Amino acid sequence: MRPATTDSRLPFSLAQARPLLERTPAIVDRWLRGLPDAWLRANEGGDSWSPFDVVGHYIHGERTDWIPRLARILEHGTAVAFDPFDRFAQFEASAGRDLDELLDEFARLRAASLAALDGFGLDEAALDRRGRHPALGEVTVRQLLATWVAHDQDHLVQIARVLAHQYAEEVGPWRQYLRVISGRPG
Amino acid sequence: MRPATTDSRLPFSLAQARPLLERTPAIVDRWLRGLPDAWLRANEGGDSWSPFDVVGHYIHGERTDWIPRLARILEHGTAVAFDPFDRFAQFEASAGRDLDELLDEFARLRAASLAALDGFGLDEAALDRRGRHPALGEVTVRQLLATWVAHDQDHLVQIARVLAHQYAEEVGPWRQYLRVISGRPG
Numbered sequence: 001m002r003p004a005t006t007d008s009r010l011p012f013s014l015a016q017a018r019p020l021l022e023r024t025p026a027i028v029d030r031w032l033r034g035l036p037d038a039w040l041r042a043n044e045g046g047d048s049w050s051p052f053d054v055v056g057h058y059i060h061g062e063r064t065d066w067i068p069r070l071a072r073i074l075e076h077g078t079a080v081a082f083d084p085f086d087r088f089a090q091f092e093a094s095a096g097r098d099l100d101e102l103l104d105e106f107a108r109l110r111a112a113s114l115a116a117l118d119g120f121g122l123d124e125a126a127l128d129r130r131g132r133h134p135a136l137g138e139v140t141v142r143q144l145l146a147t148w149v150a151h152d153q154d155h156l157v158q159i160a161r162v163l164a165h166q167y168a169e170e171v172g173p174w175r176q177y178l179r180v181i182s183g184r185p186g
Numbered sequence: 187m188r189p190a191t192t193d194s195r196l197p198f199s200l201a202q203a204r205p206l207l208e209r210t211p212a213i214v215d216r217w218l219r220g221l222p223d224a225w226l227r228a229n230e231g232g233d234s235w236s237p238f239d240v241v242g243h244y245i246h247g248e249r250t251d252w253i254p255r256l257a258r259i260l261e262h263g264t265a266v267a268f269d270p271f272d273r274f275a276q277f278e279a280s281a282g283r284d285l286d287e288l289l290d291e292f293a294r295l296r297a298a299s300l301a302a303l304d305g306f307g308l309d310e311a312a313l314d315r316r317g318r319h320p321a322l323g324e325v326t327v328r329q330l331l332a333t334w335v336a337h338d339q340d341h342l343v344q345i346a347r348v349l350a351h352q353y354a355e356e357v358g359p360w361r362q363y364l365r366v367i368s369g370r371p372g
Contacts, residue, residue, distance in 0.1 A: 009228075010352040016222050020349065023217055030212045036202050042195075136359040143358035150357050153350035154366040157343050163206065164339035166196040171336050172329035173322040180340040 012146045014122060022114060024152045025107035028055060031159060033103055040099055044165050051159045055102045056090025058155065062109035064089075066148045067116045073131030073141055074120065081132040198332045200308060208300060210338045211293035214241060217345060219289055226285055230351050237345045241288045242276025244341065248295035250275075252334045253302045259317030259327055260306065267318040 010016065032040060032051055043050045049057070069082045094102060120126070127142040164180040175181050196202065218226060218237055229236045235243070255268045280288060306312070313328040350366040361367050 009354065009356075010224055012353060012356040016224055019221055020225065023221070026216045027213055030216050031209060035205055035209075038196055038202055039206065133359070139358055139360070142356065143360060146353040146356035146358075147360040147364070150350040150353045150360075150364050150367060153346040154364050156346040157350075157366050160339040160342040160346070164336040164343075167198060167332040167336045168195065170195075170198040170328065170332035172325055172332075173319070174325070174329060174333040174336075178333070178336050178340050180343050181336060 012127070012142050014127070014145065017145055017149045018114065018117070020149050021110070021152065024058070024156070025103070025110045027156065028058070028159070029103045029107065033100060039163060039166070042162055042166050044162055049158065049162070051162060052094065052099055052102075053090055054155045054159055055099065055106055056094035056097075057087070058106050058152075059102060059109060060086070060089045060093060061151070062106065062113050066144070067113045069131065069144055070117070070120065070141060073129055073144070074126070076131070078130050078132045078138060081134045084134050198313070198328050200313070200331065203331055203335045204300065204303070206335050207296070207338065210244070210342070211289070211296045213342065214244070214345070215289045215293065219286060225349060225352070228348055228352050230348055235344065235348070237348060238280065238285055238288075239276055240341045240345055241285065241292060242280035243273070244292050244338075245288060245295060246272070246275045246279060247337070248292065248299050252330070253299045255317065255330055256303070256306065256327060259315055259330070260312070262317070264316050264318045264324055267320045270320050 032055065035051075040052045041050050043053075064083065065085050072080060072082055122141065127140065127145070129141050130138050131141070131144070133139050161180055164178070168175065168181045171178060171181065218241065221237075226238045227236050229239075250269065251271050258266060258268055308327065313326065313331070315327050316324050317327070317330070319325050347366055350364070354361065354367045357364060357367065
C-alpha cells in the first residue's frame with residue numbers, strides 16, 4: 001500500500017503547460033496511425049464521435065480557437081468577444097480526408113500554435129489579462145491556456161473511452177473492474 | 187451536423203486487438219517521457235494514482251496478469267484458478283526507480299507478451315476456452331483478451347484524467363464544457 005497524500009493541484013504554469021501541449025499530436029499519432037479502420041470509425045452510438053472525428057476537432061481548435069482567442073484578448077481585451085467555436089465543423093472539414101493527412105495537419109498546426117504562443121512572450125501580468133467569451137463572459141488568458149491543456153486531455157480520454165466501449169460486452173464479468181466501461185468513479 | 191449512427195460495437199477480433207495492444211507502450215512513452223516531474227507525480231488526491239504509478243501498474247500486468255493467465259487457461263482450463271492480481275504491487279516495485287527505465291521495461295515486456303500471444307496461435311475455438319478467475323468465476327480466453335485491450339484504454343483515460351484534474355480550478359468557467367473535469371456524461 002502507498003501512503004495517502006493530500007490533494008494539492010498544480011497551479012497553472014506556462015512552463016509546465018507547454019510540454020503537455022507539445023506532446024498531444026505525437027500521442028494521437030502513435031495511437032491512431034495505421035490502426036484498423038474499424039477502430040478509427042467506431043463511436044459510442046448515436047451521434048457520438050469516433051477517434052477520426054476527434055482528430056478533426058483538434059485541427060479545428062488550432063485553426064479557430066486557442067491562438068486566435070489569445071490574440072483577440074491581447075489585441076482587444078474584453079472589447080471584442082471571441083468568435084463562437086463550432087464543435088461540429090470537423091464533420092464537413094474532415095469528410096473524405098485521410099487520417100494520416102489529418103494527423104500531419106494537426107502536428108503542423110500545433111507546432112505553429114506553440115511558435116505563436118512563444119512569440120507572444122507572455123509574462124505573469126499577461127496571464128491575468130481578460131477577454132470576453134460569447135457565452136461564458138469574462139475569462140483570463142490563464143484560464144484560456146489551462147483550458148487548452150485540459151481540452152487536449154479531455155479528447156484523449158474520449159479516444160480511449162470510445163475504443164474501450166467497443167468491448168463493453170466482450171470483457172464479460174471483468175466489466176465491473178473497468179472504470180472506462182462501468183462508468184464507476186473510484 | 188453529422189448523420190446519426192446506430193451503436194454497433196465491434197466484436198472481439200484478435201487481428202484488431204493486437205495493433206491496439208502493441209501501441210500502448212509507445213503512446214505512454216510519448217505522453218510521459220521527459221514531462222516535468224510535477225505532472226508525473228500528480229494525482230487526484232488521497233491514495234489515487236499518478237501517471238508514474240500507472241506505468242508501474244502496466245508493468246505488473248505484463249509480469250503477472252495477461253499472458254500468465256492465458257497460459258493458465260490453456261494448460262489447466264478451469265481446474266486451476268488464476269493467481270490473484272495485486273493492484274498495488276507497483277508502489278513497492280517502482281519505488282525509487284526512474285520513469286524512463288519503467289517505460290523501457292514496459293515496452294520490452296509488452297513486446298514479449300505479444301510474441302508469446304502469437305506463439306500460442308489461438309484460433310476461434312481457443313478463444314472460447316474457459317478458465318477460472320479467483321473472484322469472478324468462469325471466464326473465457328476471449329474475455330481475457332478483450333479485457334487486456336480495455337484495461338490498456340482504462341489507464342490511458344486515467345493518465346489524461348489525472349493531468350486534466352490539476353487544472354480543474356484554473357480553467358475557470360470553461361469547467362462546464364470539459365467532461366474530464368465536470369464529470370458530466372455526454
